[in-house]
Amino acid sequence: MPSESSAPPPAAPPVEKRRRSSGRVTLADVAKAAGVSPITASRALRRDRGVAEALVAKVQAAADALGYVPDPAARALASSRSTHVAVLVPLLTNRLFVDLLEAVQSVLLPAGYQSLIGVTHYDAHEEELLLRSYMAHRPAGLIVTGFDRSEAGSRLVASSRLPCVHVMETSAQPDVFCVGFSQEDAGHAVTRHLVERGRRRIAFVGAQLDARVMQRLEGYRRCLRDAGRHDAALEWLDPRRSSIALGAEMFEALLARHPDVDAIFFCNDDLGQGGLLAALRLGIPVPERIAVTGFNDLEGSDQMLPPLTTVRTPRAQIGAQAATMLLGLMRGEADVPHNVDVGYELVVRGSS
Amino acid sequence: MPSESSAPPPAAPPVEKRRRSSGRVTLADVAKAAGVSPITASRALRRDRGVAEALVAKVQAAADALGYVPDPAARALASSRSTHVAVLVPLLTNRLFVDLLEAVQSVLLPAGYQSLIGVTHYDAHEEELLLRSYMAHRPAGLIVTGFDRSEAGSRLVASSRLPCVHVMETSAQPDVFCVGFSQEDAGHAVTRHLVERGRRRIAFVGAQLDARVMQRLEGYRRCLRDAGRHDAALEWLDPRRSSIALGAEMFEALLARHPDVDAIFFCNDDLGQGGLLAALRLGIPVPERIAVTGFNDLEGSDQMLPPLTTVRTPRAQIGAQAATMLLGLMRGEADVPHNVDVGYELVVRGSS
DNA sequence: CTGAAAGCGCTTACAG
DNA sequence: CTGAAAGCGCTTACAG
Numbered sequence: 115m116p117s118e119s120s121a122p123p124p125a126a127p128p129v130e131k132r133r134r135s136s137g138r139v140t141l142a143d144v145a146k147a148a149g150v151s152p153i154t155a156s157r158a159l160r161r162d163r164g165v166a167e168a169l170v171a172k173v174q175a176a177a178d179a180l181g182y183v184p185d186p187a188a189r190a191l192a193s194s195r196s197t198h199v200a201v202l203v204p205l206l207t208n209r210l211f212v213d214l215l216e217a218v219q220s221v222l223l224p225a226g227y228q229s230l231i232g233v234t235h236y237d238a239h240e241e242e243l244l245l246r247s248y249m250a251h252r253p254a255g256l257i258v259t260g261f262d263r264s265e266a267g268s269r270l271v272a273s274s275r276l277p278c279v280h281v282m283e284t285s286a287q288p289d290v291f292c293v294g295f296s297q298e299d300a301g302h303a304v305t306r307h308l309v310e311r312g313r314r315r316i317a318f319v320g321a322q323l324d325a326r327v328m329q330r331l332e333g334y335r336r337c338l339r340d341a342g343r344h345d346a347a348l349e350w351l352d353p354r355r356s357s358i359a360l361g362a363e364m365f366e367a368l369l370a371r372h373p374d375v376d377a378i379f380f381c382n383d384d385l386g387q388g389g390l391l392a393a394l395r396l397g398i399p400v401p402e403r404i405a406v407t408g409f410n411d412l413e414g415s416d417q418m419l420p421p422l423t424t425v426r427t428p429r430a431q432i433g434a435q436a437a438t439m440l441l442g443l444m445r446g447e448a449d450v451p452h453n454v455d456v457g458y459e460l461v462v463r464g465s466s
Numbered sequence: 467m468p469s470e471s472s473a474p475p476p477a478a479p480p481v482e483k484r485r486r487s488s489g490r491v492t493l494a495d496v497a498k499a500a501g502v503s504p505i506t507a508s509r510a511l512r513r514d515r516g517v518a519e520a521l522v523a524k525v526q527a528a529a530d531a532l533g534y535v536p537d538p539a540a541r542a543l544a545s546s547r548s549t550h551v552a553v554l555v556p557l558l559t560n561r562l563f564v565d566l567l568e569a570v571q572s573v574l575l576p577a578g579y580q581s582l583i584g585v586t587h588y589d590a591h592e593e594e595l596l597l598r599s600y601m602a603h604r605p606a607g608l609i610v611t612g613f614d615r616s617e618a619g620s621r622l623v624a625s626s627r628l629p630c631v632h633v634m635e636t637s638a639q640p641d642v643f644c645v646g647f648s649q650e651d652a653g654h655a656v657t658r659h660l661v662e663r664g665r666r667r668i669a670f671v672g673a674q675l676d677a678r679v680m681q682r683l684e685g686y687r688r689c690l691r692d693a694g695r696h697d698a699a700l701e702w703l704d705p706r707r708s709s710i711a712l713g714a715e716m717f718e719a720l721l722a723r724h725p726d727v728d729a730i731f732f733c734n735d736d737l738g739q740g741g742l743l744a745a746l747r748l749g750i751p752v753p754e755r756i757a758v759t760g761f762n763d764l765e766g767s768d769q770m771l772p773p774l775t776t777v778r779t780p781r782a783q784i785g786a787q788a789a790t791m792l793l794g795l796m797r798g799e800a801d802v803p804h805n806v807d808v809g810y811e812l813v814v815r816g817s818s
Numbered sequence: 819c820t821g822a823a824a825g826c827g828c829t830t831a832c833a834g
Numbered sequence: 835c836t837g838a839a840a841g842c843g844c845t846t847a848c849a850g
Contacts, residue, residue, distance in 0.1 A: 140843055151821050156845065164819055183602045187548060188843035190539035191826045206564040207765075216558065216585065228603070231583050233568065250535045251580070358766040384765075391769050394746075413559075413736075414710040414766070417743050492827055503837050508829065516835055540827035543842045 139180045148176035159184070190252055199440065200248040201257045202232045202241060204324065208356070208382075209412050210429050211259075214281065217433025218257060225441055227254065236324050238264035245270045255440045257281060261292075262325035277443030279436045282326060282429075284455050291443065293436045293454040297326045300425050300458045301333025304379050304407050307423070307460060309341050313377035313405055317348040319364050319389070320381040321356040327381045330409065334379060348372060356381075361388020366396070369404075376404055377466070383408035383415045383424055390418045390465060405466040420464030428456045491532045500528040511536070542604055551792065552600040553609045554584045554593060556676065560708070560734075561764050562781050563611075566633065569785025570609060577793055579606065588676050590616035597622045607792045609633060613644075614677035629795030631788045634678060634781075636807050643795065645787045645806040649678045652777050652810045653685025656731050656759050659775070659812060661693050665729035665757055669700040671716050671741070672733040673708040679733045682761065686731060700724060708733075713740020718748070721756075728756055729818070735760035735767045735776055742770045742817060757818040772816030780808045 145155035150169060158165045158173035159182075165173075176182075190196035199222055203211040219229055230253065232244035241263055249270065256271065256278040263271075271278055280292040308316050318334045320327045331349065338344035350368050354360055361380060365388065368375060380386035386408025393400050400406050400420055408415060408424040415422040435454055442450040497507035502521060510517045510525035511534075517525075528534075542548035551574055555563040571581055582605065584596035593615055601622065608623065608630040615623075623630055632644040660668050670686045672679045683701065690696035702720050706712055713732060717740065720727060732738035738760025745752045752758050752772055760767060760776040767774040787806055794802040 138843090141845095142843080152843090153821055153845080154819090157820090160845095166819065169819090183598075185543070185843055186603050187539045187542035188826090189845075191537070191543050191828085192843075192845040194826070194845095196539060206558065206567065207561065209559065212558040212564070219585065223599070228582055228599070230580055233571065246535075247575070247580070251538050358769050362769055387766065388769060391771060394771055414739065417710045417714055417740060419743065419746055490827090493829095494827080504827090505829075505837055506835090509836090512829095518835065521835090537827055540842090541829075543844085544827075544829040546829095546842070 138185070139182045141182070141184070143180055144173065144177045144182045147180060148173045194252055195254050196252045197227050198230050198248075198251050198253040199227050199255045199257065200230045200232060200245075200251075200253045202234055202244060203259050204234050204236045206231075206233055208384075210410055210427065214429045214433040217430040218437045221434050221437035221441070227441075227444075234259075236322065238267060242267050242270065249274055249276075255279075255444050257436055257440060260325050261285060261290075277440055279440045279443070281432050281436045283329075284453055286453070288452065291439055291450065291452055293432050293439065293456060295427070295456055295458045297329035298333040298336070300409070300427075301330030301379075302337045303333070303458075303460050304330075304409070304425060305334045305337035307462065308377045308379065308405060308407065308466065309337065309343070311377075311405060311466060314343060315345070315348065315372070315375045316343065316377040316379060317350055317368055317372065317375045318379050318381070319350045319361070319368060319385060321352045321354055321360055321364070321385055322382075323351060323353050330381055348375065356384050358384050358388040358391070361385030362392035362395075363388070365389035365392040369396075369398070378404065378406050380406065380408045383410050383412035383422060386422050386424065386465075387412075387414060387418055390420075390422060394419060401464065401466050407466050411461055416463065418465070423463045423466040424461050426459040426461050428458070431456050490537070491534045493534070493536070495532055496525065496529045496534045499532060500525045546604055547606050548604045549579050550582050550600075550603050550605040551579050551607045551609065552582045552584060552597075552603075552605045554586055554596060555611050556586050556588045558583075558585055560736075562762055562779065566781045566785040569782040570789045573786050573789035573793070579793075579796075586611075588674065590619060594619050594622065601626055607631075607796045609788055609792060612677055613637060613642075629792055631792045631795070633784050633788045635681075636805055638805070640804065643791055643802065643804055645784050645791065645808060647779070647808055647810045649681035650685040650688070652761070652779075653682030653731075654689045655685070655810075655812050656682075656761065656777060657686045657689035659814065660729045660731065660757055660759065660818060661689065661695070663729075663757060663818060666695060667697070667700065667724070667727045668695065668729040668731060669702055669720055669724065669727045670731050670733070671702045671713070671720060671737060673704045673706055673712055673716070673737055674734075675703060675705050682733050700727065708736050710736050710740040710743070713737030714744035714747075715740070717741035717744040721748075721750070730756065730758050732758065732760045735762045735764035735774060738774050738776065738817075739764075739766060739770055742772075742774060746771060753816065753818050759818050763813055768815065770817070775815045775818040776813050778811040778813050780810070783808050 141152050141155055145152040155173050158170045159177060186197050201218055205211055222229055230248050234241040245267055256276050258280055260283045261280055281294055283294040284296055285292050318331055320331055335344060350364060380389055386406055389406050408422045411424045411426040415424055439450050493504050493507055497504040507525045510522045511529060538549050553570055557563055574581055582600050586593040597619055608628050610632055612635045613632055633646055635646040636648055637644050670683055672683055702716060730741060732741055738758055741758050760774045763776045763778040767776055791802050
């Protein structure tokens with residue numbers, strides 16, 4: 115039996131019809147507590163221009179006290195701009211893009227934006243579907259990888275008129291925002307390093323064959339043509355997904371066909387690690403008999419035997435910079451740079 | 467000059483004040499085209515019960531013809547349920563969680579749900595912040611990793627009353643939904659394998675020291691105590707992030723201190739790969755002098771010299787199953803299983 | 819610098 | 835089985 119009580123039972127709450135309140139603290143509650151109108155409260159909390167200092171403080175205090183959290187759905191509906199940023203990357207299984215994403219999130223989250231991460235699997239059709247689906251969410255901005263997409267995909271990006279930053283590549287186009295580095299120059303630098311080490315039969319082993327791999331290949335070609343050592347037969351390309359196992363397989367196949375090869379430029383570190391492991395298994399001395407290089411400086415490359423020469427690509431910097439630029443664009447700032455080249459770094463280790 | 471025309475110039479559109487239309491095709495447009503009310507159109511498109519077959523077809527046809535895409539913000543505001551599912555994982559740098567996520571997305575996206583991916587970095591405070599931020603988005607459901615979180619975090623999950631599925635572990639609790647396997651049993655199985663191979667001084671090398679690593683350790687302890695071979699000095703633990711380089715470092719340190727160790731159970735494959743590479747570097751024969759095992763069967767483990775014995779964890783299956791269960795919960799289905807054990811598989815390779 | 823009115827595009831509850 | 839009214843919680847114009 116409940117303890118006795120002389121107090122009258124609490125009055126039943128007034129029956130309001132058509133009430134659907136979710137019980138959450140709304141802007142109206144904050145406004146009432148602060149003694150201002152909801153519009154003013156809205157402007158104060160968004161730090162919109164034209165609200166008196168004192169009012170801003172009062173509203174913010176009321177919001178804090180009530181534990182007010184703005185409703186993103188209501189905000190998106192009213193303003194036709196959400197706090198979502200759609201971020202499209204080819205794969206999450208490549209550590210490169212994970213590092214990129216983490217950096218993006220580390221800038222966007224504290225600024226109040228959520229990332230909608232889309233994985234395209236290097237498939238133009240998948241990318242279109244994702245773009246279409248994410249556009250329906252009225253994202254505030256867009257981050258996409260590179261410039262290589264279907265025409266429909268490009269049109270979706272352009273016609274949305276959304277702030278958009280392209281990552282991983284550079285571009286000379288004036289109407290585009292991008293952060294990256296010249297994949298072709300980096301490919302050239304790796305090849306030149308091998309040439310300078312005196313290698314004469316330098317092969318290029320590429321998988322996936324996405325736009326950036328082909329740009330690195332272009333740098334390789336340019337360098338070897340200039341050096342008078344280009345041989346198309348040494349371009350060893352496979353469209354399958356890049357992996358350690360595939361690197362090992364391609365290493366063996368290439369050497370079986372071209373035993374005179376004395377250097378291999380693997381287009382990615384996972385392939386390079388696989389090549390190094392295959393050499394170890396076959397008892398082929400690296401770098402004495404054959405030099406091996408990779409690309410991207412992925413985890414484990416420095417632990418290989420011998421450690422893998424590679425190109426360190428500043429993807430964390432790219433992600434942070436892209437997010438910062440996007441923030442600027444979304445806020446309508448005028449001085450956002452168009453084309454940021456963050457460079458790359460050749461890391462020479464024991465394998466070459 | 468335009469072609470002559472006797473028709474009067476088109477009347478200027480009526481000037482409506484306060485118009486803010488975004489120009490997008492709305493439910494009202496579809497309803498008008500189909501000759502029904504917006505409510506009926508809404509119900510027809512959502513396949514809500516109680517709409518005549520013929521009307522559903524007519525509405526759907528109109529929607530298709532107009533290219534109607536429902537506005538998620540409006541829908542979320544009106545129904546207080548979005549099409550977002552918040553998915554919290556510790557890291558994206560561990561391939562395990564990437565495979566999990568991909569599987570989740572492959573089920574959720576076709577069903578019309580978007581994932582909000584949150585990375586907690588094994589940090590209870592970060593997890594709370596993410597939870598709080600994502601809850602504001604009124605997600606339709608939640609997928610979280612394991613059961614080990616702060617009390618505030620657990621409370622956020624519970625008090626949200628949102629459909630929630632826990633992944634990677636199993637639980638006997640009746641009020642919880644989870645998909646995973648027994649980390650402790652798997653740890654026990656690895657250790658038993660080493661015991662059966664005749665190893666006597668079996669060390670456990672663990673990093674990160676999250677809940678699941680500790681459960682594997684518990685399985686290791688149980689097995690060795692039963693075998694009468696447990697020695698606490700051979701539990702080699704380090705709170706740093708798991709990596710190939712750390713595995714190599716811990717391998718060397720452990721052997722320097724305990725030269726009589728004849729087997730090492732690394733709690734994750736990246737550590738195990740590092741250990742294997744260190745052994746190679748030091749000229750320590752594996753498995754003759756020392757057996758090495760890992761956990762999770764990550765990329766490259768089968769390419770090591772010798773290939774790494776490990777436990778294959780069905781994370782793709784876990785992700786797909788968790789997403790399917792969540793779909794059931796979000797749709798209010800009654801027969802969703804509570805505790806799904808997908809098992810694991812010991813993969814014996816050359817390193818043991 | 820502040821606010822009353824209207825609207826964003828849906829769905830919920832209430833009727834019939 | 836279908837619909838007219840109201841409401842979800844914000845922000846955008848328009849005034850003053």
